[in-house]
Amino acid sequence: MGGLARILGLKRQDGHLFPWAPVCLGTGIGLYFALRTEPEPSVLAALAVAALAGFVLALRFGPGARAGLVALSLLAAGVAVAGARAHAVAGPVLDFRYYGPVEGRIVAIDRSASDATRLTLDRVRLDRVAPDRTPHRVRVSLHGDPPRTDPAPGMVVMLTGHLAGPGGPAEPGGFDFRRHAWFLSLGAVGYTRNPVLVVDPGAGGVPVASVRQALSARVQAALPGETGGFGAAILTGDRSGIGESTTSALRDTNLAHLLAISGLHMGLLAGVVFGALRLALLLPPRIALSWPVKKIAAAGALVAAAGYLALSGANVATERAFVMVAVALTAILLDRRALSLRSVAIAALIVLVMSPEALTGPGFQMSFAATTALVAVFGALRGARIEARAPRWQKAVLALVLSSAVAGAATAPVALAHFNASARYGLLANLLAVPLMGSVVMPAGVAGIALMPLGLDAPAFWVMGIGLDLILAIAHGIAAWPGAVGHVVAPPAAVLPLIAAGGLMLTLWQGRGRFAGLAPAALAMLLWVSADRPAVLISETGALVGVMTEAGRALSRDRGEGFVAGIWLENDGDGAGQEAAASRWPSTSAPWPVIEVAGRRILHVRGKRAVAAFPGCTPGDIVVTDVPPAPDLTCEVIGPDLLRQSGALAYRDGPDGLRMISAREASGDRLWNRAGQGPRPKPAPAPDVIARQ
Known part of the structure; x- marks a missing residue:
């Protein structure tokens, strides 16, 4: 043990331990976000008390024990701080598709991925949605004609648009926009193709944003x-x-x-x-x-x-x-x-x-x-x-x-x-x-x-x-x-933490022991180069299917769902566009895309007419559809009801055949994932401003 301490240079760390404080706190925060089940508030409170007690008790111990106790206290504090923040920003999330009048005050203006002007609104009012079920903030992309009056922060505007709760990951384990939106207090996102009307051009309340504009x-x-x-x-x-x-x-x-x-x-x-x-x-x-x-x-x-x-x-x-x-x-x-x-x-x-x-x-x-x-x-x-x-x-x-x-x-x-x-x-x-x-x-x-x-x-x-x-x-x-x-292909989840651990060891540790950081960095690179991608991906709407082939991922359609298609191809490390990826899908005489994976046929039957004309399937087939299918199909069916609960799906090819994993399963039961599981809110009396319209 003493030899290992000399090799690592533990004594040389005296006076150089403070930079490790945010590392320990950040590790606790990372643990909170990695949890599959949301911890109860009582657990978070207990961790906060334990962290405080640890800081106090550390004063009574020697340098070595003190450093270890402070590190554990910071870990506990990290979990508690992240959980407290998640509860502090909690707000209503729209759990159904809404179309109708939207009123709110502009607090931010930016551009969407499709290059459209996008407004973030607070003080939101929705037709026949109770105030306690109305999101604190919504974000709306403007796809229609440009507004007659340039939007500015502080304006109260009204529009007729489509809204829905923030979407989940484009694939299991991918970037979780729903979690990102939760911490921005965004309870709904959507778009409008209709004119934006200015209700009050000088409502104000956002002076800094007005000066910035x-x-x-x-x-x-x-x-x-x-x-x-x-x-x-x-x-x-x-x-x-x-x-x-x-x-x-x-x-x-x-x-x-x-x-x-x-x-x-x-x-x-x-x-x-x-x-x-x-x-x-x-x-x-x-x-x-x-x-x-x-x-x-x-x-x-x-x-x-x-x-x-x-x-x-x-x-x-x-x-x-x-x-x-x-x-x-x-x-x-x-x-x-x-x-x-x-x-x-x-x-x-x-x-x-x-x-x-x-x-x-x-x-x-x-x-x-x-x-x-x-x-x-x-x-x-x-x-x-x-x-x-x-x-x-x-x-x-x-x-x-x-x-x-x-x-x-x-x-x-x-x-x-x-x-x-x-x-x-x-x-x-x-x-x-x-x-x-x-x-x-x-x-x-x-x-x-x-x-x-x-x-x-x-x-x-x-x-x-x-x-x-x-x-x-x-x-x-x-x-x-x-x-x-x-x-490059998207790395497994463990890669970035391992790279961070190695880099921090090389940078913060004093003495020759710092070179121990090369081990986790090397392991991260090994995991990255051996990363494999799902054999099949299905979007959370059921409107797009992607299957890995020898030429790269083949997509079931050459347009539509472009955002999801782009994310899939980027994660594959594939520089092709959606149209090129769609050309990889084998052509068949069937009126809907069909492909075989691991001995099973995957059929993408999209739209009401295609579903109505679909003659049926055989056991072992996987039918993906974006509208409710016929109830008497004898194969595995991936339809809107299932996808609404599961989110995007992925199939991995293993020794026992294709194994399915859902975005919901990968993300776990967290605060930001619970929207959409409850009943649709009861209609409320129309807000006065809606009545005035």
């Missing part, structure tokens, strides 16, 4: 087109002005992070304000000699960063970036080192306590993976003084190349696992675009905002537009190169 409009007026939409996204977080082609080009070149207001933007803005204030205060000799110029500049940058946080909408990614910047600036105010693993740990703890659900998202994972790796690598270089003799310009180039390479390497596994695609020329694109963002775009943007009250912002935004145009040219140009995007 006004600033976005000002930027887009100065910089029309995609350039203005890009500028508005960077300065305000409003992405509604960016088209899908631009978003795709940025994503294919690993420049999509420039759209999200994250560490880069927050750091650049705080750096620009800090540098400008410090320079301005150093010019008068009396102030330079008698005032704490550096601390004043740090305080001013902190105020600017807080304003940027509020202006951008304060989503999780921006909150994470602000916490990181605030920790660094506070360190300057306290005469501490601004960037250290301890600072990163403090930021992670704050974010995890405020939004524990962020742990499961790619934003949190990529941000902290990049930040931890950068701090660790540059800290090691600072200690080794490798670059001490290099000229200043070489140091700048080396820092840019090294930071891009380190951040890219740290975030690559996360990006590949979540998005199943790799930007092969992403490093080159970032080397060309990031300097423009730091030296042209952000300084000009900050200057434009500062000059806006004086009406002198046009020249600054013009300069900003030059930088944005160059970045867009880089993105579109590199994205058009052959082989710019690679595709």
